[in-house]
Amino acid sequence: MPRASAPLLLSLVLSVASAAPAGAAPTVVVVPTGKGDALVPTATLARALAAKLRERGESAKVAYQPPQSGLTSQSSKADAETAYNTAVKAFEMLDFANVRKSAGEALGHYKNLVKAGSGGAGYVKTLHLLAAACLFDGDNAGAFKAMNDAVIFSRTPPSKKRFNPTVQGLYRKVVAQSRDEHAGSLKLSISPPAVIWLNGRFIGPATGTLRARAGLYLIDVYRPGHVPWLKWFRVRVDKTRALTIALKKAPVSGESGLTKLLRREAKSSPGAGVQTALGRFGGDEIVLLDADPGCTPTRCTVRMRRGKGATWTKSSQTTYTGDAKAAVDALLGGGAGTQIAGGFGQCTNDTECGPNERCIDAKCSRPSSIVRKWWFWTLIGVAAGGVAAAIAIPLSRPDGPVIEVR
Amino acid sequence: MRRAICIAAIAAWTLALLGCGEPDLEVRGTTARVVGETVKLELTQGSTPFSDALELIDSSGRRFDKATLRSAIETDRKVSLMLPPGAATGTGIVQVGRTDGGTYDVRLNIGRFAVALDSLGKVEALPLPGSEVGRTEVQAGPAGKQASIAPSGAQLVTLLNDDVKVFNLGRELSSGGAGLIVSNAKAVVAVDGGAIVGTDAQALVLSFKQGAGTQQDASFVVGNVSSVAADATGKRAVVLSSCDTDNDTQPDSDCVWPIALDGSNSTLGQVIAVDNAPSAKQIAIATVDNAGTERQLIVVADGDRIYGITIDGALAPQVRSIAWPGNAPNSASAVAIDVGTSSLGPLFAIADASNSRVQTVGFDGDQIKPVSTLPVPAAPSSLSYGRGARLYVAAGNKLYFADVGASNEPKLEQIGVESTQPIQSLAVQK
Numbered sequence: 001m002p003r004a005s006a007p008l009l010l011s012l013v014l015s016v017a018s019a020a021p022a023g024a025a026p027t028v029v030v031v032p033t034g035k036g037d038a039l040v041p042t043a044t045l046a047r048a049l050a051a052k053l054r055e056r057g058e059s060a061k062v063a064y065q066p067p068q069s070g071l072t073s074q075s076s077k078a079d080a081e082t083a084y085n086t087a088v089k090a091f092e093m094l095d096f097a098n099v100r101k102s103a104g105e106a107l108g109h110y111k112n113l114v115k116a117g118s119g120g121a122g123y124v125k126t127l128h129l130l131a132a133a134c135l136f137d138g139d140n141a142g143a144f145k146a147m148n149d150a151v152i153f154s155r156t157p158p159s160k161k162r163f164n165p166t167v168q169g170l171y172r173k174v175v176a177q178s179r180d181e182h183a184g185s186l187k188l189s190i191s192p193p194a195v196i197w198l199n200g201r202f203i204g205p206a207t208g209t210l211r212a213r214a215g216l217y218l219i220d221v222y223r224p225g226h227v228p229w230l231k232w233f234r235v236r237v238d239k240t241r242a243l244t245i246a247l248k249k250a251p252v253s254g255e256s257g258l259t260k261l262l263r264r265e266a267k268s269s270p271g272a273g274v275q276t277a278l279g280r281f282g283g284d285e286i287v288l289l290d291a292d293p294g295c296t297p298t299r300c301t302v303r304m305r306r307g308k309g310a311t312w313t314k315s316s317q318t319t320y321t322g323d324a325k326a327a328v329d330a331l332l333g334g335g336a337g338t339q340i341a342g343g344f345g346q347c348t349n350d351t352e353c354g355p356n357e358r359c360i361d362a363k364c365s366r367p368s369s370i371v372r373k374w375w376f377w378t379l380i381g382v383a384a385g386g387v388a389a390a391i392a393i394p395l396s397r398p399d400g401p402v403i404e405v406r
Numbered sequence: 407m408r409r410a411i412c413i414a415a416i417a418a419w420t421l422a423l424l425g426c427g428e429p430d431l432e433v434r435g436t437t438a439r440v441v442g443e444t445v446k447l448e449l450t451q452g453s454t455p456f457s458d459a460l461e462l463i464d465s466s467g468r469r470f471d472k473a474t475l476r477s478a479i480e481t482d483r484k485v486s487l488m489l490p491p492g493a494a495t496g497t498g499i500v501q502v503g504r505t506d507g508g509t510y511d512v513r514l515n516i517g518r519f520a521v522a523l524d525s526l527g528k529v530e531a532l533p534l535p536g537s538e539v540g541r542t543e544v545q546a547g548p549a550g551k552q553a554s555i556a557p558s559g560a561q562l563v564t565l566l567n568d569d570v571k572v573f574n575l576g577r578e579l580s581s582g583g584a585g586l587i588v589s590n591a592k593a594v595v596a597v598d599g600g601a602i603v604g605t606d607a608q609a610l611v612l613s614f615k616q617g618a619g620t621q622q623d624a625s626f627v628v629g630n631v632s633s634v635a636a637d638a639t640g641k642r643a644v645v646l647s648s649c650d651t652d653n654d655t656q657p658d659s660d661c662v663w664p665i666a667l668d669g670s671n672s673t674l675g676q677v678i679a680v681d682n683a684p685s686a687k688q689i690a691i692a693t694v695d696n697a698g699t700e701r702q703l704i705v706v707a708d709g710d711r712i713y714g715i716t717i718d719g720a721l722a723p724q725v726r727s728i729a730w731p732g733n734a735p736n737s738a739s740a741v742a743i744d745v746g747t748s749s750l751g752p753l754f755a756i757a758d759a760s761n762s763r764v765q766t767v768g769f770d771g772d773q774i775k776p777v778s779t780l781p782v783p784a785a786p787s788s789l790s791y792g793r794g795a796r797l798y799v800a801a802g803n804k805l806y807f808a809d810v811g812a813s814n815e816p817k818l819e820q821i822g823v824e825s826t827q828p829i830q831s832l833a834v835q836k
Contacts, residue, residue: 138822401452
């Protein structure tokens, strides 16, 4: 990268950051907070609601704070790092057989640590090392497999300090491969119904057959009041991996403190729980889906709260009877739901307001145009200056030094 | 807050405008090279010329100075250097000094070849893991006997029946334009700029002069030669032959002939008879520093014993021997020998085809000692050290690798580099 590019990049980032209020879509995090048996129905609706918001052009995702697994790792971090360092030394000596042996040992420890809730970074860097060793040892299939396992766990690229461009190229090749050309299936049978995470990513309620990129996964299955179930398994290309899971009852719900706090705030007003969730899940606005007592998988009264500040900007409720799409339409105001306006303003959406008015903070008001904002024109000036500079700099500065290697 | 962000953005743009004085270096040309290759760097664009500082940092972090790089500064915009043996395979950085005190950092991939010669005379240059150069092959002649790479890694010498041929070993294998027909040639070893060839009666010292072809600098009558070897300095060589020690015109002993190499002034040293049966097949030599004086360590692999010879200056050579650990090979099966360098000193490796193993030996003072025995999955046909004590063994068309200096119990593992034909002779760039 030319030396001038660093400040250029910095200013671009700053420009984008300052421009965000003008145009960038905020990310909406949809969190199910149903208690006990109500978690699965509210999680089903959360997934459908996020999909609907995305259809409408909003950026939306579903999140749920995993419970404390209560698992104690059978491996210590020190064991894992010792094995990893041994593998690194073997790698530096081009002793690829011992790299495989020690990296395999390190992976065993890291997988135990990941199950217990830590060690993700070590797991990924060990897979990078194993992939590089396989690659240099001529085992291209092994290299692809290890790099693919790393990529489906985390998109963190291999260290440029340790690995040469050949390994970086393998990483790019694996990342570029589409899920469809390297996919298998996962057939889940979970009793009673529960929510799942795959490699730490919240999927939601899952049953039946899912299409998944081939590779190694950690599945985490949870239902309040039951013992969390975790297992490493591999999905193979064009093969179906069946998992039959029978959850055991636990004496306590295992629900996280954050979920309990969000449920309390859904009944009152947004507070520390919402701010914590937005920070942890990476969102700008939150939608909570809670359920009334007596919720069953076939009939459940669901309450939605949406907001980001000190008050809920939208609130609605509906009865879910198995049709998630209809329930979501109702919650968003297009169906048979109840829009609750009490306590926070005189409107719930723009259609309740007059011409040229918008429903902002539950009140109909005429939005002031951004062209009247001082920062808008500042940004335009900065952007125009930047474009001019980007064109002028390469034209005006002297050509850089060139060395020919012969 | 917004006001602050905008001010910061304007400041960043200003920095962008002011900080654009010197763009980064652009490197053009082929950056995938090999050990022993001479690389020329020319500053074709840019206002700051080269200073006289030059250094190579290999991928292990080891630094090589100008002298080791045999650097030549042609002008203040042109330099050349040789990628030295011992440089780690992988990305290295050539730091060329600038007259303003900075450096131009040129990244090169330093590769390494294992050269395989098959019995049908085909030479294949096989890139070892970490190398970015391609694989090349040459049909050198109708039948292959032995391949040997000069210590610098720049030249490959092959013995094909009676034909000695020289190849330049750059990123591609190319004819060196030199060679010689040597009747009844038995063994060859490459030294920088030349070779020593053993025949059924003599040892010949050859040199390959640029533009002048091949020249025979010296010849010595030594009897029927079975093996020749030279040390890494290119100053000392040894010849193993069957010789007549009782003047009855019949060979009766294994004899070792030291040669001090100095072109046409090369001299043959006093013969060392190691036993009373002309049966030994292989010899190797290393020169070490012994309290400020040179010491030659020589290993001779025979059918029943392994001999260790030490020569300290003008003192009488010391000959010691050990029995082969485990089963002794039959005399014909000690197929190859080479010497590598480890933190413990030179490590000699001997391939034993009849027991499918490699035996390594070293010296403790003037006493030869077994170091390790490495099983090979198939009968080894040849072996060669690469950098340091990294040992490569050929069996069939497969290559096996072990770093015998890095572990007390080294183990040979197959690497994903294969020849198309069974390997007759293997040579790896140091």
